[in-house]
Amino acid sequence: MNAQALLEIADDELILGWRNSEWTGIAPFLEEDVAFSSIAQNEIGHARALYQLVAAELGTTADELAFDRKPEEYRCSRFVELRLVPDWAKTIARHYLYEQADERRIRELMESDDPEVAGLAAKIDREEAYHRMHAQMWFDRLKDEPRFVEALEELQPLVDERDGHAPEFAELWREMTEVRRSVAGATW
């Protein structure tokens, strides 16, 4: 498995985790707030594990990969970069589409010849199974809502769109890397 392909997944997970965490404290109801925040945290956890794997190969660290690259070096799709707060229908549409696409990708990784990659993919998949369950429950609930259907149609083509970044990615990158950039040369 090449490092660049893994980085693509790690970046998707990190950025989506970041975007989903923007719902913490403002989700439609308390239980969902806890649930969605937890999913966001899991995604960032998956990103961390993938970065560690790639970092070992590239001779760097997970933190440097996550936070010390230039915006144009991130390989995430524009889909995960979109800032969807406070649109819950769109957020759930993205969640659902992402989990579907992610499942296919993780399944492929599970077949990898590299036992480390395959092992990590299997671990990630066991957590993702619960994310898929969550996405499916919401899908079943919202599938007849015009707003949700529109959101699915609008977002579907963007799932694997990696040609350049969404305009709001610059702001996200600034926020995300601000602490590390605040003290030059610091090791945290």
Place this chain on the structure above:
Amino acid sequence: MIWEVFRQERKGQAFAHAGSVEAPDRDFADWYAREEFGRRGESVALWVVPREAVHEIDDFIDELERNYHRVDGYPLKEKLKEARERAGTARDR
């Protein structure tokens, strides 16, 4: 809709009330219960029960004060002492 959640800390132990979650249906209730009461390894199993299914009773009649029905109404120590005296096996204490 409110769901009451009971959790079991170790296999074989009694389930104890853990708290409640609000969820529109059973699947959501399961997911939220797992998230709030099982994610940190604090439970090996959960019971998720619609609140309406829990039948509460809080009236207990004891008009004739039959205190022998209650643990505090049956001073075993004294009764044992009497029985031992009758049987002649009282210990010197």
